[in-house]
Amino acid sequence: MMELKRFIAENSREALQQVKQQHGDDALIISTTKVGKKTEVICAIEESVNNEKTEAKETGTATLSDDKSKTSTAPKTEVHRDELSSIEFSEQLGRIVRKSESKKPPKTPDVNELMKTIQEDLSDLRHKLEDQANTVTPITKARSALNTFGKREKFREKQDQLAGSISNLLEKPISGQRNWNGTSIFYGMPGSGKTRTIESIISGFSDQDGLSDCTLIEFNSSKRTNIQTFANLSKLSQHFNIAYFRENNVTNLLNRLSKLDESDRAFVEISYEDLELIRQNSPKLKELRTNHFLCLAADASLYSLRKIVDTSPELLRSIVMTRLDLIPDAEDLVAELAEIAASVVAVYNHTSNDDLASVDLSSQKTTKV
Secondary structure, three states, rough: OEEEEEEEEEHHHHHHHHHHHHHHHEEEEEEEEEEEEEEEHHHHHHHHOOHHHHHHHHHEEEEEHHHHHHHHHHHHHHHOOHHOOOOOOOHHHHHHHHHHOOOOOOOOOOHHHHHHHHHHHHHHHHHHHHHHHHOOHHHHHHHHHHHHHHHHHHEEEHHHHHHHHHHHOOOOOOHOOOOOEEEEEEEEEOOOOOHHHHHHHHHHHHOOOOOOOOOEEEOOOOOOHHHHHHHHHHHHHHOOOOOOEEEOOOOHHHHHHHHOOOEEEEEEOOOHHHHHHOOOHHHHHHOOOOOOOEEOOOOHHHHHHHHHHHHHHOOOOOOEEOOOHOOEOHHHHHHHHHOOOOOOEEEEOOOOOOOOEEEEEEOOEEOOO
């Protein structure tokens, strides 16, 4: 327990020497105050009360309680106001120190109990959230219906326009849906129908159009060969007797395209992973009369579409829709495309465009026999 002791000497140096002689370096100096012509030093030591009183008698020092009694017997003329205030301050400080030491430190919370409490709270919260999620009120249903209705109505006009555009494209084979002169670059996720689209376009060219001006180019910056793409384009090249080149370097690709004549028609297939690499060289590609198309499978997931929206929004202006014959109803897809202001410039089906099954594009059914 900490106790306060008071030493009075002619000056502070002698008082501090007394403190050091009796209590060593462990004593904590609390205050040094002038009391009359002498110096008072208050220090705190960890020692029992009985020992303090014993030492006080032997050394001539006194505890604060003894000093108080002695001070009361001294003549009033020798007790100054500074001395009284110093003694009162020391006594108050001593009581505060003893009181603070008597308090026990707060109990450290048990970690296991704390973790158990947190887990129970989280479990309760999870159950409440699950109950809320499973509770579908009439108001919730009404709001959902209104949101869906409002969304559909907002883009109904765009949806009808896009559905009409797709229906018009379906009236022709893909080779005649647009002008394929110059260099056509096709992007798309794996399985989106890039190779089949190129094959369908070239197959639709008549003999009088001539195929001698057609060139096939595959670009893949990775060292891995896409066996399926290589086999299909090689077969197409041999069947129509047209040139087929494989490039894995952008510089070589640009050089290859720059050597084409204005009347040549080149069809370039690029993996979606290389899109950013091609985008970095877009200024040079624009100088080479290149047209860029995104092959989008009609049966692709909405996640794939949203990924394209986030990473390559510029490709949404020239979509080649593929595999349209593999879905029974294209209304939802057309609505999504209308919402993001996409533009469909060509349509390719696995079945021949001249022998299409019925395809529902919107609320107005479009059927071609």
